[in-house]
Amino acid sequence: MTTRATRREWIGLAIIALPCGVYAMDLTVLYLAVPSLSADLQPSSTQLLWIMDIYGFLVAGCLVTMGTLGDRVGRRRIMLWGAAAFAVTSVVAAFAPTADLLVAARAALGVAGATVAPSTLSLIRNMFHNERQRTFAIGVWIAAFSAGAAIGPVVGGVLIEFFWWGSVFLLAVPVMVILLVLGPRFLPEYRDPAARPLDLASAALSLFAVLAVIYGVKRLVEHDDLLVSLAAILFGIVLAVIFVRRQRGLAHPHIELSLFAAPAFRASLGVYAVIGLVMFGIYYFIPQYFQLVAGLSPLSAALWTSPGALAFVVGSMWTARWVARFGRERTLIAGQAVAAAGLLATAFVTATDSVVLLAVASVVASIGFAPVITIANDLIVGTAPPERAGAASGVAETCGELSGALGVALFGTLGVGLYRAGTDASLATLVTPSLLAEMQATLGGAVGASARLDPVVRDTVLAAAREAFVDGMQATAWICGSLTAATAVFAARWSAAFRMTAAAP
Numbered sequence: 001m002t003t004r005a006t007r008r009e010w011i012g013l014a015i016i017a018l019p020c021g022v023y024a025m026d027l028t029v030l031y032l033a034v035p036s037l038s039a040d041l042q043p044s045s046t047q048l049l050w051i052m053d054i055y056g057f058l059v060a061g062c063l064v065t066m067g068t069l070g071d072r073v074g075r076r077r078i079m080l081w082g083a084a085a086f087a088v089t090s091v092v093a094a095f096a097p098t099a100d101l102l103v104a105a106r107a108a109l110g111v112a113g114a115t116v117a118p119s120t121l122s123l124i125r126n127m128f129h130n131e132r133q134r135t136f137a138i139g140v141w142i143a144a145f146s147a148g149a150a151i152g153p154v155v156g157g158v159l160i161e162f163f164w165w166g167s168v169f170l171l172a173v174p175v176m177v178i179l180l181v182l183g184p185r186f187l188p189e190y191r192d193p194a195a196r197p198l199d200l201a202s203a204a205l206s207l208f209a210v211l212a213v214i215y216g217v218k219r220l221v222e223h224d225d226l227l228v229s230l231a232a233i234l235f236g237i238v239l240a241v242i243f244v245r246r247q248r249g250l251a252h253p254h255i256e257l258s259l260f261a262a263p264a265f266r267a268s269l270g271v272y273a274v275i276g277l278v279m280f281g282i283y284y285f286i287p288q289y290f291q292l293v294a295g296l297s298p299l300s301a302a303l304w305t306s307p308g309a310l311a312f313v314v315g316s317m318w319t320a321r322w323v324a325r326f327g328r329e330r331t332l333i334a335g336q337a338v339a340a341a342g343l344l345a346t347a348f349v350t351a352t353d354s355v356v357l358l359a360v361a362s363v364v365a366s367i368g369f370a371p372v373i374t375i376a377n378d379l380i381v382g383t384a385p386p387e388r389a390g391a392a393s394g395v396a397e398t399c400g401e402l403s404g405a406l407g408v409a410l411f412g413t414l415g416v417g418l419y420r421a422g423t424d425a426s427l428a429t430l431v432t433p434s435l436l437a438e439m440q441a442t443l444g445g446a447v448g449a450s451a452r453l454d455p456v457v458r459d460t461v462l463a464a465a466r467e468a469f470v471d472g473m474q475a476t477a478w479i480c481g482s483l484t485a486a487t488a489v490f491a492a493r494w495s496a497a498f499r500m501t502a503a504a505p
Helices: 007-028 031-041 045-073 075-094 099-127 131-162 172-186 200-223 226-249 257-261 263-283 286-293 298-326 328-346 355-383 386-427 433-441 443-452 455-493
Strands: none
Touching (some): 007 075, 007 099, 031 099, 045 386, 075 099, 075 172, 099 355, 131 298, 131 355, 200 226, 263 328, 263 386, 286 455, 328 355, 355 386, 386 433, 386 455
């Protein structure tokens, strides 16, 4: 009989959830601050791109290293160091007088943020030894991330309405102060009793491998630059191969490759990768549909997307109950089947009168995604030896970051391709070549450019552009739904692979 958690551990979980929400919020909170930030700091287009992206880049690149470092120097210690750095750097970002300083502050926030996520998940591994309680705790952990990402734009919009753009960064300061005050009291410390030195060459290889791949896939979506994108991705893959080969020859590797010996670890990582791919792939289209196709205001669009976000939170919290009643393997398979149904329902969304259908489909998909992601993370950290839980957490979250970026790149590119093909066929005879090129960049570009047209022509052009965009979203929904259904079949066929069996230490 495993030891059940006490009130101390549950309070510790609540403390852990707070920085997780802030970590996720910082990925999205700047979206609505861009206009006022641009007016104040006047960044170049390149600087603005780095202000928006560098936080996510460095979070993804540093997760594995920070997880491994936490195993070696202490998970609570590395998390508290990161919290202090996050609070200080948030203040610097809030009052940054130049775009260059804001880029540097966002980069530092990314490094600090990367210390939070793997440390929080690996601490849950040590705090909750009862499997059902640990599954519930990981559900709370995932719900905190989901809630932070969902409310980021809304909170950012409210703050921008009443304060200056820098106020969005100050949200993190009181949360990190709470963590610094209460963390030492309620969170246990854990480190590998046989701690070994960190291999700096491996840390650099893992960082630049992830950064290169993330940069390549984002470059493909944002600039449609195939040659540079493929070169960056290939460079990242080469660095990853060198990293793996180096681990095999080290007496004290950066990541123990024996983690991958556990079938549940490998299978869960694979499912997590596919779910991240399809989830971010379809979510790339949904906010654009509400605003640019349905014509809703940013606030109204946020309200229509909130049921899906809430469903994800609820699904994460209920996963432990479903696992207790139906078992881990059945819940995992059922979650994928439900998610596939929600994705396939999205394929029936049209350019007119489908707001309710899309909202309902999003809720169904989120209810399905939530237990899959919760169980996958539970298995990944649960099958790792306790002294390797930080490294396992870093691997899991890096997998999520990479698959999410790849999903946006692949399906965003598919959507852009179908959108351009559709507008080529329908708009070429209605607008000038220069205006057509502007409209084919994005649907947002088409909406903006159409304001310069005669009202009768504008309505025709907008209808055609929106129809072309929805064609891309429908194709993505069919592919994502089919991939998710195929992954459910895989999980059903090899369900034994998802049983909790610890890897060798």
